[in-house]
Amino acid sequence: MSKFKIFSIALLASAAVSQAQDLDQARKAIDAEQYEKAKSLLKSIIQTKSNGRASFLLGNIYLTQNIEDSAKIAFDRGLSSEEGKINNIGLGQLELNSGNVAAAKSKFDAVTKDLKKKDVEEYIYIAKAYMNADKPDYKAAIEVLNKAKAANPTNAYIQLALGDAYYGEKNQNEAYAAYRNAYQSDSSLIRAKMQLGVLLKGAKAYGEAIKAYDEVIAINKSYGPVYRELAETYYLWANNKPSTYTENIKKALDSYNEYMKLTDYSLTSRMRHADFLILARDYVALEAEANEMKKLDKVNPRILRYLGYSAYENGNTEAAITALNEFIAKGTKIIPGDYYYLGLALVKKSIGADGKTVDATMLKNGAAEIQKAVTMEPVLANGLNEIGKKYFGQKLYDVSSAIFEAAISSPTSKNYLEDNVYYGLSVFTINRGKDAKTIDLVSLDKADKAMDNVITASPTYQEAYLYKARINSSLEKDDVMAANYDKYLTYAFEKLKKDLEKANVDLSNNNYIQDLYKNTIKDFNYSIYQDELNRLKPKLTEAYNSIAAFYANTDKVKAKEFFGKTLVIDPTNNYALESLKLLK
Known part of the structure; x- marks a missing residue:
């Protein structure tokens, strides 16, 4: 009997050692x-024997993968297990995600109240809960970690967590010191x-960042996370330096593929990969990844997002609308990009097969979805410039005006000024020549x-005054029209004068642009400016004639003066010639 007892104790001890080893392996796998x-x-x-720490780590993985229901089940089960109290930390993070900060702190306090002085692991996990919550609280994390640091100043894991907290706080110096101290304390x-x-990478020193990652790879080429960081760094470098885009995006995608090989091809990992493919704009690969995910889980709604985005970018508008409508109807963590792509797909579908006719209702619905997206995330307006200009070039002015109207709702857009110009031009072109019954005064x-x-x-941008004058002509605000044509002329001549001064042309006897046509200035080749002059000529005559027409009923002298300026530039201008006859 005593031998049996000894044998049983040995078995239990062996099982405990095995569990400890498996826990250690699990921690290493999580880090990787x-x-x-x-x-x-x-x-x-957990199946062998209920284990509180194993349940806690499992719950944390589910939190990382945004599977909160499974995380809560794991934490609740772990509470009643040996060493189960630590699961309150996971439940505390769930409270933080729900905005219940006091309830979270209560759960954290329940874990720390009986801890021994040297027990720091729980403090580290509490700090991580604050950092990993939906609304991170880095100050609270640093406060918790400083308590742990006071008890164990050289603990490498405390230093690592402090580095993460300071990085979240955008305190680069403290983050650097903490990460350096962590690695010096434990080179593994x-x-x-x-x-x-x-x-x-955060400091945009992309080349130096890649060198640092290469040092990590030299130590352990199988460490997956470093390839993810490489991918993200190459992506940022590509976007911050467009001349490197093609080369660096390829390196980014190759690095992410290596990351996938070294981690896993689970649904969660594939989704993270899909998110990166969206950033890298590799929509062919995104569609392939989405179809692979569909094989793993036919009902997961996020797959519909990826199918919708890739279908639109790959030219399948109908499939994009179907997938995104279905996804949004499910109401599962909708993001601005979902409305954005649905809107773009609806706008594209609104254009008839002839490439000219437009379904006004569908266009309006698509524009509303895009506007909703830009309101939620203004940075999305940046991408509308290229799309709007494409439709403008196709003379689909109804469509381009809808796109640019959404774009200019974000004053922080990098294309804000150009988008305003194109919006104004689109609307003016739509209404040009319409009568009082059909003209859109609101637009x-x-x-x-x-x-x-x-x-x-940009007060000296001459074209803006020209466009404003034309718009006000359509609005029948003739005084505003004339004033802006006058400003256009002022800035147009100023620009020409500066151009000629740069060419060292003597302008002392030149009053108007007609002098540019007289080859009286020695050693000056006027043909240099011929293209510009030919481009300006119709605009200048338009401005002079319009101002003259404005004065025709109130000030005949001024009207004759401006028609005369037209004829200096264009002696055969029929409108000016006929108008002068009437004014006599």
Whole structure:
């Protein structure tokens, strides 16, 4: 009997050692972002014997994968297990995600109240809960970690967590010191060394960041997360330096593929990969990834998002609308991009097969979805410039005006001024020649304000005054029209004068542009400016004739003066010649 007892104790001890080893392996797999491997190890531990720490780690993985229901089940089960109290930290993070900060703190306090002085792991996980919550609280995390640091100043994991907290706070210096200290304390903690490269990435020192990652790869070429960081760094470099885009995007995609090989091809990992493919604009690969995800989980709604985005970009408008409508109807964590792509697809579908006719209702619905997206995330307006200009070039002015109207609702857009110009031109072109019954006065008034936006930001941009004059002509605001044509002339001549001065032309005897046609200035080749002069000629005559017509009924002398200026530039201008006859 005593031998049996000894044998049983030995078995229990062996099982405990095995569980500890599996827990250690699971922690390493989590750090390497091999989440499916870690989940398998932890589930195996829990099935053998209920284990509070294994349940906690499993729940944390589910939180990382945004599967909150499964996380809560794991934490609740772990509470009643040996060492189960730590699961309150996971439940506390769920409270933080719900906005219940006091309830979260209560759960954290329940974990720390009986801790021994040297027990710091729980403090680290509490700090991570604050950092990983939907609304991170880095100050609270730093406060918790400083308590742990006071108890154990050289603990590498405390330093690593402090580095993450300071990085979240955008305190580069403290983050660097913490990551450096972590790696110096424990050189096996390769994530700390990798994070030194992440700091360089954040500082836009992309080349230096890549060198830092290469050092990590030299130590452990199988460490998956470093390839993800490489991918993200190459992506940022490509976008911040367009001349490197093609080369660096390829490196980014290759690095992310390597990351996938070294981690796993689970649904969660594939979704993260899909998100990166959207950033990298590789929509062919995105569609392939979405179809692979569909094989793994036919009902997961996020797959519909990826199918919708890729279908639109790959030219399948109907499939995009179907997928995105279905996804949005499910109401599962909708993001601005969902409305954006649905709107673009509806706008595209609104254009008839002849490429000319437009379904006004569908266009309106599509524009409303785009506007909703831009309101939620103004940076999306940046991408509308290229799309709007494409439709403008196709003379689909109804469509381009709808796109640019959404774009100019975001004053922070990098194309804000140009988008205002194109919006004004689109609206003016739509209404040009319409009679009082069909003209859209509301849109023309918006177009007028769009030109004001341009003039406010760039007062010497001559074309804005020209466009504003034309718009006000359509609005029958003749005084505003004449004033803006006059400003257009002023800035047009100023620009020509500066151009000629740069060419060292003597302008002392030149009063008007007609002098440019007289080859009286020695050693000056007028043909240099011939293209510009030919381009300006119709605009100048338009401005002179319009101002003259404005004065025709009130000030015949001024009217004759401006018609005379037209004839100096264009002696055969029929409108000016006939008008002068009437004024006599």
